[in-house]
Amino acid sequence: MEKKDTLNKYHTIAFYNLENLFDTIDDKHKLDDDFLPEAARNWTPKRYDKKIYKLGSAITSFGSEDTTNVPVLIGVAEVENKKVMNDLVSSKPLAEFKYDFVHYNSPDERGIDVGLLYQKEHFEVIYSESIPILLYTEDGVRDFTRDTLYVKGLLNGEAIHVFVNHWSSRRQGANETSHKRIKAAQTVKSKINEIKAAENDPHIIIMGDFNDDPTSESIQNHLMDTELYNPMLKLLTIYKGSASYRGEWNLFDQIIFSTNFFDYKKGTHSFASADIFDEDFLTIWKGKYKGNPFRTYAGKKYLGGYSDHFPVYIKLKFNV
Structure with a gap:
């Protein structure tokens, strides 16, 4: 019993890019x-249901080695709409854990959004909004991308501010698109400054697929400061990351938080650990791409996997 009580003090917060979680409508x-x-791609209801089940099953495993509970918060990217969010939280692996979610439709042309799953037993939503990233072409035409999701809530009674991001891709080149991710970083930073002006010593968590590494300009120069900490900075190596491109690892998926999560005070949460969830069942088992994320599609070829990204997570200890 004593070991279980100790484990119950730890709470997992995760982020997962779900790789094109579209419905079939x-x-x-x-x-x-x-x-x-x-x-x-022949995206049939059967394939959709299989992906929903697999993602739900994976989510229940995040951080399970140090806690008896499933993750209390999961930020997600590449979800099409409220239907897929509802199907995910209602899936057989997740239904018993009574998740709810926050989601807004973004203006992204493909219709992919971000969202936040939360376990109602541990988290209460106070306020949420969708924050647009205002990008424009040289001709002054709006370049639509995913909004950033902002949620304020109570985690086991402690007020926290959560940002869920999916910044612009590098499809047209890393350098050619870097200004878009810098704008996203500046937008989040501006909102954080608003929060700091209104609230003393707020607890902040910034998660997402940033399409940039922890050392990239957007994060290092336009988001980070002395009051933010990025545990993912130590996790990226040539052997490990959250996504692989042309044989090289990236850690685009990150969770950053305010340094007051290092403080110890009764009734608050303290940072315990961070990791990439790259367990064997989420990987390709053999061949040229062995060890890479086991994705749903490779181009138009159906593989039947989970996602082309590994999840990342942090663990917080609740100080009782």
Whole structure:
């Protein structure tokens, strides 16, 4: 009993890019044609249900070695709408844990958004909003991308501020698109400054797929400061990351938090550890890409895996 009580003091907070979690229904307002039953990818209800089940099963495992509970908060990226969020929290692996979620539709042309799953037993939402990243082309035309999700809530009674991000991709080149991720970082930073002006010593968690590494300009020069800590900085090596591209590891998926999570005070949470969740069942088992994330698709070829990203997580100890 004493060991279980000790484990119950630890709470996992995770982030997971779900790799194109689209439903199988055509949305006339979004570019979702690749993920329909009649599309080249043959995205059928059976394949959709299988992915939902696999993702739910994976989520229950995050951080399980140090706690008896499933993650209390999971930020997610690449979700199409509220339906897929609801299907995920209602899936057989997750239903018993009574998750709810926060989600807003973003203006992203493909219709992929971010969201936050939370376990109602441990987290209470006080306020939430969708924060647009205002990007423009040289001609002054709006370049639509994913909004950042902001949620204020009570984690085991302690007020925390959570940001869930999915910054612009590098598809057109890392240097050519860096200004977009810098703008996203500046947007989040501006909101954090607002919070700090209104609240004394706020506890802040910033998570997401930043499409930049911990050492990139957007994060190092436009987001980080002396009151923020990035535990992922120590996790990226040539052998380990959250996503692999052309044989090289990146750690685009990160969780950053305010340094007051190092403080100890009764009724608050303290940082315990951080890691990449790259367990064997989430990896490709053999061949050229052995050890890489076991993804759902490689191009148009269906592989039946989980995601092309590994989840990342931190553990917080609740001080009683």
